[in-house]
Amino acid sequence: MPGENLTRDEARERAALLSVDGYEVSLDLRSAVGEHSGGGPRTFRSVTTVRFRCAEPGASSFADLIAPGVTALSLNGRDLDPGRVFDGSRITLEDLAAENELVVDARCAYSRTGEGMHRFVDPEDGEVYLYTQYEPADSRRVFANFEQPDLKAPYRFEVRAPEGWTVWSNGAGELTDGVWRFAETKPISTYITCVVAGPYHYATDSYERVLEDGTRLEIPLGAMCRKGLAPHFDADDVFLVTKQGLDFFHDHFDYPYPFGKYDQAFVPEYNLGAMENPGMVTFREEFIFRGKVTRASYEGRANVVLHEMAHMWFGDLVTMEWWDDLWLKESFADFMGAFSLVGATRFTDGWITFANRRKAWAYRADQLPSTHPITADIRDLQDAKLNFDGITYAKGASVLKQLVAYVGQDAFLEGARRYFKRHAYGNTRLGDLLSVLEETSGRDMAAWSRAWLQTAGVNSLTPQVLLREDGRIDELAVVQEAAESHPELRPHRVAVGLYRRTDAGALERYAQAETDVEGARTVVAELAGADAPELVLVNDDDLTYCKTRFDETSLAALRRGLGSMTDPLARALCWSALWNMTRDALLPAREFIGLVVKFAGRETDIGVLQMLHAWAESAAVHYTAAERRAEAGRELCRIASVQMYSAEAGSEHQLAWARFFAHVAAVPADFELLTSLLDGTVTLPGLEVDQELRWAFLEPLAAHGAADEKRLDEELARDDTASGKRHHVRCLAARPSAAVKAQCWAQVVESDALSNALVEATISGFAQASQRELLAPYAERYFAAIERVWTERSIQIGMDVVRGLFPSFQDSQATLDATDAWLTSHEDAAPALRRLVLESRDDLARALRGQACDAAAAGS
Numbered sequence: 001m002p003g004e005n006l007t008r009d010e011a012r013e014r015a016a017l018l019s020v021d022g023y024e025v026s027l028d029l030r031s032a033v034g035e036h037s038g039g040g041p042r043t044f045r046s047v048t049t050v051r052f053r054c055a056e057p058g059a060s061s062f063a064d065l066i067a068p069g070v071t072a073l074s075l076n077g078r079d080l081d082p083g084r085v086f087d088g089s090r091i092t093l094e095d096l097a098a099e100n101e102l103v104v105d106a107r108c109a110y111s112r113t114g115e116g117m118h119r120f121v122d123p124e125d126g127e128v129y130l131y132t133q134y135e136p137a138d139s140r141r142v143f144a145n146f147e148q149p150d151l152k153a154p155y156r157f158e159v160r161a162p163e164g165w166t167v168w169s170n171g172a173g174e175l176t177d178g179v180w181r182f183a184e185t186k187p188i189s190t191y192i193t194c195v196v197a198g199p200y201h202y203a204t205d206s207y208e209r210v211l212e213d214g215t216r217l218e219i220p221l222g223a224m225c226r227k228g229l230a231p232h233f234d235a236d237d238v239f240l241v242t243k244q245g246l247d248f249f250h251d252h253f254d255y256p257y258p259f260g261k262y263d264q265a266f267v268p269e270y271n272l273g274a275m276e277n278p279g280m281v282t283f284r285e286e287f288i289f290r291g292k293v294t295r296a297s298y299e300g301r302a303n304v305v306l307h308e309m310a311h312m313w314f315g316d317l318v319t320m321e322w323w324d325d326l327w328l329k330e331s332f333a334d335f336m337g338a339f340s341l342v343g344a345t346r347f348t349d350g351w352i353t354f355a356n357r358r359k360a361w362a363y364r365a366d367q368l369p370s371t372h373p374i375t376a377d378i379r380d381l382q383d384a385k386l387n388f389d390g391i392t393y394a395k396g397a398s399v400l401k402q403l404v405a406y407v408g409q410d411a412f413l414e415g416a417r418r419y420f421k422r423h424a425y426g427n428t429r430l431g432d433l434l435s436v437l438e439e440t441s442g443r444d445m446a447a448w449s450r451a452w453l454q455t456a457g458v459n460s461l462t463p464q465v466l467l468r469e470d471g472r473i474d475e476l477a478v479v480q481e482a483a484e485s486h487p488e489l490r491p492h493r494v495a496v497g498l499y500r501r502t503d504a505g506a507l508e509r510y511a512q513a514e515t516d517v518e519g520a521r522t523v524v525a526e527l528a529g530a531d532a533p534e535l536v537l538v539n540d541d542d543l544t545y546c547k548t549r550f551d552e553t554s555l556a557a558l559r560r561g562l563g564s565m566t567d568p569l570a571r572a573l574c575w576s577a578l579w580n581m582t583r584d585a586l587l588p589a590r591e592f593i594g595l596v597v598k599f600a601g602r603e604t605d606i607g608v609l610q611m612l613h614a615w616a617e618s619a620a621v622h623y624t625a626a627e628r629r630a631e632a633g634r635e636l637c638r639i640a641s642v643q644m645y646s647a648e649a650g651s652e653h654q655l656a657w658a659r660f661f662a663h664v665a666a667v668p669a670d671f672e673l674l675t676s677l678l679d680g681t682v683t684l685p686g687l688e689v690d691q692e693l694r695w696a697f698l699e700p701l702a703a704h705g706a707a708d709e710k711r712l713d714e715e716l717a718r719d720d721t722a723s724g725k726r727h728h729v730r731c732l733a734a735r736p737s738a739a740v741k742a743q744c745w746a747q748v749v750e751s752d753a754l755s756n757a758l759v760e761a762t763i764s765g766f767a768q769a770s771q772r773e774l775l776a777p778y779a780e781r782y783f784a785a786i787e788r789v790w791t792e793r794s795i796q797i798g799m800d801v802v803r804g805l806f807p808s809f810q811d812s813q814a815t816l817d818a819t820d821a822w823l824t825s826h827e828d829a830a831p832a833l834r835r836l837v838l839e840s841r842d843d844l845a846r847a848l849r850g851q852a853c854d855a856a857a858a859g860s
Contacts, residue, residue, distance in 0.1 A: 004066060004089045006137065007380045008322055011148040014061055015321075018146065020153035021051040022184075025143045028160045029167075029197055032110065032119055032128050041109040043068055044117065048104045048144040050153075054096040063091040064140035064147040065106060066116075072105040091144060104144035113794045114271035114756040116141030117195070122268070124228045124721045128162075129198035131267040131282055133275060136323060136384045139190040150321045150427040152187040159195060167197040170279045172220075172261050185278070186258060187425045189319050194277035196265045200224040203235035207246050207262070217256050219246065222263040228721055229266070229288050238264060241302045241345055245309045248344035249336075252413050253313055255420040264305070268722055269757035271796050274304050276311030276333070283308075290723060291692030294652035296607035299347040306344075307337035313420055321427040323384035327374045327453070328428060330388070331396025332416075334358065338397065349568065353607045354401075355542040356572040358394040360611070363547060363580055365390030366458045368842050370835045371486070374399060374453045375430050382832035385795050391456075398545035399452045405493040405543045406448065407441035415440040448491070457486025461494065461517065462549035463536035476527045478517050478538050492517040496524050497540030497570065498533035499557070507557065507565045512540055537570055547584075548577035563599030572608045579615045582623060585849040588857035589623035592616070593632050597639045606652050613660040620664070621769045622811065622843075623850030625858065636664040641673075649686025658687055662696050666770070671706040691719050695727035703734040703768045726761045733765025736774060741766060745778060748801060749785050752793060759797060763804035772809045779807035779815055783822045790833045802833065806840035811847050819844065 028045040036042045046067070054061070066089050070082035076097055085092040091104065110119035110130075115138045120129045132142055140147045157169045159180040167173060170193060171183035185193070205221040221242060223235045242264070246257065259278040270284035287301045314336065315329030338358070341350035365371060370386075374396045378384050404412045415437040423432060430453065434445040460481045468474045478496065480489050498511040511533075513526035534557040539548045550558065558574055565571040578595065581587035596616040603609040620632040640661035647654035665674060674697045676682035677689055689697070698715060701707035709732065716728040733744045744766045748759055767775070782805055790798045807815055819841040823834065 005380050005382055006064070006147065008324070008378060011150070011322060014146065015148065015150050017055055017059055017061055018151065019053050019055075020146060020151050021053065022153050023051075023143075023145065023155045024049040024158075025155060026158045026160075027142070027195065029117075029130060030160055030162050032130055032197075033162045041068060042119070043107040043109050045071075046104075046106045046108045046143045048102075048106075050102050050104075050145065052100050052102070052146070052153075054098060054100060057096060057098045059096055060092070060094045061096060062093055063102060063104070063144050064089065064137075065091055065104060065144040066138075066141045067106045067108045069107045070104060071107065072103075074103045076100055089140075102144070106144060108142055111141065112755040113796050114269055115794055115796055118267075118269060120268045120722075120755075122226055122228055122722055123725050127199050127227065129200065129226055129268060131196045131198075131265060131270075132194050133271065133282065134191040134193065135272075135275060135388075136191055137381045139193055142195070145190045147190050148322070149189040149191065149319050152189055152319065152425065152427065154187050155185045155193055157182045157193075157195065159197065161197050165197055165199055166202065167195065168222075168224075168263055168265070168280055169193075169195050170259065170277060183260070188278060188316060192275075192277045192316055194275075194280040194282065196224070196263075196267065196280060196282065199227060200265070201227050201230035201233065203233070203239075205235075205239040205243075207243050209246070209250055211250075211256060212254075217250075219257060220261045222261065223266070224263070225266040225285060225288055226268060226722070229285060229290070232290050233266070233288050237298070238301075238305065241305045242309070244344040245306045245340055248306075248340045249309065249313065252416075253420060254417045255313060255317070255424075257312060258317055258424075259312060269755055271756060274308045276308045276315055276329075278312060278316040281308045289692075291690035292655060292688060294606045294610065294656055295347075296353070296610055299341070299350065299353060299607065302345055302347055303337045303341050303350065303353075306340045307333045310336035310340070313416075317420060317425065318423045319427050321429050323378040323381075323387065324376055325429055326376070326378070326384070326387055327392050327396040328430070328433060330392045331374065331400055334393045334397035335400040349605065351542065352569050352572050352605055354397075355569065356576055356608050356611050359398055359542075359545070360576060360579070361390035362394035362398055362545070363390075363458060364583075366395055366456065367483070369838045371456045373456050375449075379831075382795060382830060385799070386832050386835055395458075395545060401542075402452070402493060402544045403437075403448070406491075407437060407443050411441035411443075412437070451488065451490040455486065455488040455490075457483055457488060458545065458547055459488075459490055459492070460547040460549050461492065461538045461544075463496070463538050463551050463554065464521075465533070465536060465551060465553070467532050471532045473528055473530045473532060475523060476530075476536070477521050477523045478515075479521050480517055480519065489519055492544040492546060494538060494544050494546075495540040496527065497537040498527065498530060499535035499537065499565070499570070500531070500533055501561065501564070505561070505564055507535065507561045509537075509540070509567065509570065514543075517544075537573060539573060540570060542569065542573055547580050548573060549581070550577065559595070562595060563602035568605050568608070571603075572605065575608065575612060575615075582615075582619055582850065583846060585846075585853035588854045589619040589625075589850055590628065590632065590854055590857060592619050593624070593635060597635055601639065601643045601646075606656060609653065610656050613656065613663070617660075617663055619850075622808075622847040623854060625851050625855035626811075628854065628858065630666070633664055633666045637661065637666055637670055640664055641670075644684065644687075649684075650688075651686070654684070654687055655693075658684070658693070659696055662700050665700045665704075668706075671701055671704060674701055675706065691724075695719075695724075695731070698727075699731050699734055699765070702731040702765075703736065703770055705736050707731070709735070726757055729758050730761040730765040733762045734768055736768075736771055738774060741771075741774060741778070745781070748805070749781075749789060752797070756796060756800070759800055760804075763800060767804065767809065769809055775807065775809055778805070779810045779818060782807055783818060786837070787826060787829055787833065790830060795832075798833070799836065802836045803840065806837070806844075808840065808844060808847070811844060811851070813848070816841065816844055816848065 026047040073080040137147045159167045167180040169182040173182040202224045207219040209217045264281045266285040274283040310333040314332040320328045338354045418436040438445045462479045464477045466474045535554040582592040624632045644657040
């Protein structure tokens, strides 16, 4: 990644000097098909004409382009020598006029890393598919530009493509004389321009709405995927959620969708969940389900569809000035995704998923040494790439949910409406949003912002209950604490709920009071005199962002009757709190696993159940004392088997338990059952062992030596598709062989031949919790290799390798010491690389503390 970074100071200097009037971009993608000759990368021709103004005639600046070569360059009709002005990532622009025209004719490279113009060859039929992915700064891999979000401009794209292909971009397009020409866009940032091209399967629909002024808004809708996935593509459901979202946002935003058409492309080998390119949203194709999945998967897809749609206003229409204020789009889109999911679709329990899954991501990120305020300090593009994290997304969304409770929903939405109208097609900072919220709410947003947006860390809230002699509450207080590293105590709007068992044995709420928690201790006066509770839930209804703690009475009530809580949100909040306690070494992993074994079978919310499965497996692998790890795994396998057989035939709970059984299978009898389910000698009424479930069963068999290469090759022959290829690579990498691990290491660390998706699959298979001894030699090799990998590979592949190959299963003090030694001896390494290593170190240290807590519980 040498020479490819851009600093905030450079961007500010360039933005003060330049303003961009428009781009014309011509791409010739006919080279995407056919044989490739020569030793260099496969390339395509990219010709860019950009018109821009300079505030200081005679000054110098630069344009951005990452390309193997430049054929011709001209500035204001003056030919420039590419060898002198182009260094591989920047084009030096000297002696600028007041008005300028730059023309760049370049050879740009197709990508195999998901960055820039990604090229994918479908192994099933040999078809080639292209798509672009740019955020935060990879459009410069496709055309020359000024790659920063605050230099917005309109774009005109034209594309030459192989015969028989269709091409899409942000604007509407048509094919004339062999060239796809697209309508000029509104002023947008470079990173949200987009081109998708290939023989995609394409479905269409339309959305219509009469606006308040009587005009009719018509939005053509499209959805596409590879031809091989077309039989599985439920485009009707995608269109349903899309229309529901458009209705919802038009109802609440009072600003018509501004980008004409609305296409959604589900593309292969995608690094992200999705990307909000206006008029041309891209998604990972895994959102097209090849087998049976649970309702949680459909809910997750709907949430992403709505998240990206919210970006059309928060992020595309109004864009942050620099990546410091990334939250201005991502936090809002994350919140609006859940808000609209509940308000507009069939997934009315979306806030449960938000509390259970999204917040878990935020809580983890906010306790890492790399935690940062929601409004972050982003020095450069590498910082920006790493800040698409649980703080910017999930914590930011959680804080916005708290803000809605603080200022009221009406004031919040009116603030959004004014924000869109005031800053349409422009760029903003934090203060721009706070000013409109102050106008609409009458609240002091500066103080709220200082507490919630400009400080890092998560508070914990614990109830303190004093009882009178008659057994009623004398005083109930909420105690707020903060970590020493981030001591800020914040204002919290909370609902405090009191729960007790009914005569029928259900644990139900009988009293609740909303209050503002301020400072270290807040008395909830409204609950004085109430009957004594068995359980106090200090963040009932999940209004604020905090770690919920329990007093001993409440904890005892959960040990007795967590499964009997009738409110699904309250139950999910309790599970989340218990998991946070496990991660914080306040609750032994064996106790958390015991609660899962005891109560998970009664969980009705499928998303919560699947999260419990993931947490329980993590507790067994990372937080359980080493000497008890095998026993913990057997406990989980036993309950998974029991529940798999006892769940309703054909239900999503049966499917979830079957998948969990495969994850935790550990002894020969488990592998025999999985093998029998695969070959059909054993059947489970209602359980369809479809192709995706077959691969889920095969991975543990491969990892434990119960499925060899021949067996895996036979399965690939049965599923010779792009998805099958990825599963096959992962299963091959999982085999318990030193030679296999050495080959995987070489393919990922020593070579760049694999695509991003196959790098991800290889790493996933390589790192198996059951193979700690086999993986031990790679701890030392990891620390020897990562700086070279970071320097030589793209940032996405670098992130995958540094995160995925960290020796987390070598969970010992020696590994912690080795990590510290690397950090000490590499203080001058790239800050983004050090951040990744620091985060992995923190996860390891937390695991060791959890194991010590679990071991201590055994002797108590």
